[in-house]
Amino acid sequence: MIEKIVDPEKMRHFPPKGGKIELYWVYTSGRAGEEFFRKLREGKFIAAKCKKCGHRYFPPRIYCEFDFSETEFYEITGEGCVEAFTVATLDLNEEPMEEVIAMIKLDNTDGKIIHVIKDAKEVCIGMKVRPVLRRPEEMKGNISDIAYYKPV
Amino acid sequence: MEVEIVKGLKFHKKQDVAIVGAGMTTFKRRLLETGKELSYFAVKQALEEAGLDIKDIEMVVMGSAPDAFDGTALKGEYLLDGAGGSDRPYLRVFVGGGTGVFAPIAGYWHVASGLADVCLVVCEEKMSCCHPHPQSAFKYIWDPILDRPLKPNLIWIFALEMRRYMHVNNIRHEDIALVSVKNKANALDHPCAQVAEKITVEDVLNSEPMALPVRRLDVSPPSDGAAALIMVAPHIARQLTDEPVWVTGVGWALDTTHWTNRDLYFPRYVAEAAKMAYRMAHITDPRKQIDVAEPYDPFDYKELHHMEGLGLAKKGEAPILTREGVTARDGDLPVCPSGGLLGVGNPIAATMGVKACEIYWQLAYRAGKRQVAKEVTTGVCQAWGDLMQVGTVMVMSNKR
Numbered sequence: 105m106i107e108k109i110v111d112p113e114k115m116r117h118f119p120p121k122g123g124k125i126e127l128y129w130v131y132t133s134g135r136a137g138e139e140f141f142r143k144l145r146e147g148k149f150i151a152a153k154c155k156k157c158g159h160r161y162f163p164p165r166i167y168c169e170f171d172f173s174e175t176e177f178y179e180i181t182g183e184g185c186v187e188a189f190t191v192a193t194l195d196l197n198e199e200p201m202e203e204v205i206a207m208i209k210l211d212n213t214d215g216k217i218i219h220v221i222k223d224a225k226e227v228c229i230g231m232k233v234r235p236v237l238r239r240p241e242e243m244k245g246n247i248s249d250i251a252y253y254k255p256v
Numbered sequence: 257m258e259v260e261i262v263k264g265l266k267f268h269k270k271q272d273v274a275i276v277g278a279g280m281t282t283f284k285r286r287l288l289e290t291g292k293e294l295s296y297f298a299v300k301q302a303l304e305e306a307g308l309d310i311k312d313i314e315m316v317v318m319g320s321a322p323d324a325f326d327g328t329a330l331k332g333e334y335l336l337d338g339a340g341g342s343d344r345p346y347l348r349v350f351v352g353g354g355t356g357v358f359a360p361i362a363g364y365w366h367v368a369s370g371l372a373d374v375c376l377v378v379c380e381e382k383m384s385c386c387h388p389h390p391q392s393a394f395k396y397i398w399d400p401i402l403d404r405p406l407k408p409n410l411i412w413i414f415a416l417e418m419r420r421y422m423h424v425n426n427i428r429h430e431d432i433a434l435v436s437v438k439n440k441a442n443a444l445d446h447p448c449a450q451v452a453e454k455i456t457v458e459d460v461l462n463s464e465p466m467a468l469p470v471r472r473l474d475v476s477p478p479s480d481g482a483a484a485l486i487m488v489a490p491h492i493a494r495q496l497t498d499e500p501v502w503v504t505g506v507g508w509a510l511d512t513t514h515w516t517n518r519d520l521y522f523p524r525y526v527a528e529a530a531k532m533a534y535r536m537a538h539i540t541d542p543r544k545q546i547d548v549a550e551p552y553d554p555f556d557y558k559e560l561h562h563m564e565g566l567g568l569a570k571k572g573e574a575p576i577l578t579r580e581g582v583t584a585r586d587g588d589l590p591v592c593p594s595g596g597l598l599g600v601g602n603p604i605a606a607t608m609g610v611k612a613c614e615i616y617w618q619l620a621y622r623a624g625k626r627q628v629a630k631e632v633t634t635g636v637c638q639a640w641g642d643l644m645q646v647g648t649v650m651v652m653s654n655k656r
Contacts, residue, residue: 127392129327129385134290167296169337172303172310 133245136164139177141245147237149182151213162215183234183256184210184217189227208233208253219247223254232256267536270370272656274493274500275616277306280483280609282448283601286384287480291326292338294482295380298609299340302484305622307496308374313486315372316341318348319359319379321604321641324393327385339378339484353554353641354508355379355605356483357648360612361506363487364650368503373489380482381603390478397643411475413644415467417520418557422469424521425572427560429469433460434578435556436473436598442585443595445625448609450479450601460556476554479601483609485616490656501619504634505537505651513643526551526565526638526647533636534567537651542567542636546651548618548628549589550611550637553596562638563591565647586629593618593628604641611637612650619654 133141136152140163143150152164152175159168164177189206204221219235221227233253243249279301281287281294289297295318303310318332318339328334332348339346349355349362356379363377383390391409398404421427434457443452455473463472493500509528511518518524530542539545551562560574568589569577577583583591594600594614597607615635617623634653640646 126388127324128387130387131327131385132286132288132290134293135288136293137290138288166293167300167338169342170310172296172300172340 134166136166140164141243141249144237144249145240145243149180149235150177151180151210151215152177160213160215162210162213162217180210180212181234182210183232184208186221186227186229186231186233187216188229189221206233206253219250220252221254222252269368271368271489273364273367273487273503274490275485275503275652276488276493276496276500277302277304277308277486278484278609278613278616279305280448280606280613281481283450283479283481283603283606283609285450285477285479287382289480290338291328291331291335291380291382291482294382294480295335295338295378295484298380298482298484299338299376299378302376302486306486308486310340312374313340313344313376315345315366315375316347317359317362317366317375317377318346319350319355319362319377319605319608320348321350321352321355321381322393324396325381325383325386325390325604335378335380339380340376345372350605351508351642351646351648353552353604353607354639354646354648355641356552356607356611357637357639357650358508358646359605359608360485360487360503360650361508361648363485364503364506367487367489373492375487377485377487377608378482379484379605379608381606382480383478383603384480411467411470413515414555414558415470417561417644418469418474418555420520421557421561425575427572427575429461430457431575431579432557432560433457433474434575435553435559436460438578438584439553439556439559439592439596439598441599442593442626443599446595446600446610448481448601449595449599451477452595452599470555474556476597476602479603479606481601481603481606481609483606483613485608485613499620499654501616501652501654502656503650504653505533505535505539505649507532507534507536507649509647510642511645513645515644522571523561523565523640523647525645526562526640526649527567529647529649530566530636530638533649533651537634537653539634539651543569543589546589546634546636547630547632548593548615548635549591550594550596550614550635551591552607552611552638552640553592553598554602556598558640559592559596562640566636566638566649585626588630590628590630593623593626595626607639611639615650615652619652
């Protein structure tokens with residue numbers, strides 16, 4: 105049988121000297137990420153605007169990628185429009201599933217977010233969607249703090 | 257078909273290469289900033305020092321050691337936007353710990369070849385992501401059949417090497433500990449330093465044993481950090497500064513991967529790399545011609561080991577030079593005036609900040625409180641890595 109590993113934490117050495125690879129990682133979200141997820145806990149969304157060229161970054165960053173000047177944070181609604189979508193029908197273990205994954209362009213920014221869309225009878229490009237957040241006590245400080253997007 | 261190969265190195269460079277700016281972040285065990293943000297801070301500082309804008313940068317070289325530290329596969333690409341790599345030729349180079357000097361070597365060939373007139377070199381490492389300890393990532397560098405079942409770790413190997421070095425050259429631990437004392441004291445003047453302190457030889461000898469003879473204070477700490485360097489062609493350098501620092505020689509070499517088949521007391525990889533760099537830089541007597549040196553010092557004995565590899569001391573002579581104060585910041589041959597990895601910290605590739613960047617700052621007389629007492633013209637920096645087998649060397653001079 106061919107072993108299929110989809111979770112990196114389950115990776116292991118081959119027998120006979122088998123054993124688990126015990127490495128794991130703890131990441132930091134950085135200065136911009138820290139600010140973003142703290143605000144998210146209060147139910148607010150922020151983006152970042154370059155002080156020089158005015159490019160509006162989402163997810164927020166502390167620097168502008170193109171002219172290397174600083175940015176400033178500003179508040180946005182978190183709502184946006186679907187720019188592209190797909191319907192995933194098989195999960196990593198080839199079990200059937202159905203989930204709509206969309207690239208969403210956020211209002212008042214030049215950035216996009218990839219997230220799941222739920223509660224939609226039909227999804228189309230240009231559809232207006234809004235975020236549904238997890239309860240603050242369930243939040244972990246990563247993108248899953250936004251539970252899903254749903255049509256406005 | 258038989259081909260005739262003319263032996264010897266040929267340096268047909270298109271143009272000379274000058275360094276006009278450098279920057280580095282603070283080195284710490286755990287930093288809030290992501291690797292991208294760290295790279296950004298280092299690049300920003302280097303651009304400001306050089307008086308350039310990110311739009312002036314033509315090509316970018318990124319140096320970063322194993323993906324396993326940051327825990328991001330394709331780390332070079334992950335770091336790209338913070339390193340200023342968007343929309344321009346971007347290349348990641350990687351030779352383990354040797355990357356700190358190998359990345360500027362790659363930057364050198366970008367400019368020397370004439371492909372770029374302005375090349376930005378960035379090095380980043382964020383070791384704190386890796387748990388339970390960054391050391392665990394090294395587990396997978398060993399031969400899976402011959403070494404790994406014995407559960408070796410790096411400290412082991414260095415203990416073997418240090419013991420062999422001490423035995424062959426008849427050196428006492430007290431003499432080696434002086435390096436740790438010197439570097440940690442030098443680092444007190446470095447604004448980015450992680451473990452700068454005033455210690456004594458007794459402190460080193462009484463610190464926690466790790467794998468004897470290696471003790472806690474013989475070793476540099478894991479760190480997070482980033483560094484950046486800007487290399488330009490002569491006609492650009494002339495517009496930016498009256499006193500650029502020129503790269504006069506580069507060299508790199510690898511010894512066999514069978515580390516059990518080498519004699520550990522002498523770093524042949526460094527000697528070969530230095531030979532290449534010195535030939536290019538027309539250096540025949542390194543001890544006399546080199547004014548300041550930054551050999552790689554992740555362990556205190558390693559500074560001595562590498563000084564001998566670089567020809568700055570005869571075999572077994574480096575501890576004597578250290579004891580006599582020759583390698584102190586006000587000595588005749590200052591070694592690791594930055595505080596080195598032992599004092600400032602060891603974020604693998606980002607150690608470029610205390611190696612290549614430091615030699616640049618020393619030769620440009622921009623090292624501030626760390627500036628060595630003697631007049632300096634030529635300096636050498638060196639790093640070491642891969643499976644303890646690569647030596648990377650760069651010679652710089654403030655005279656063209």
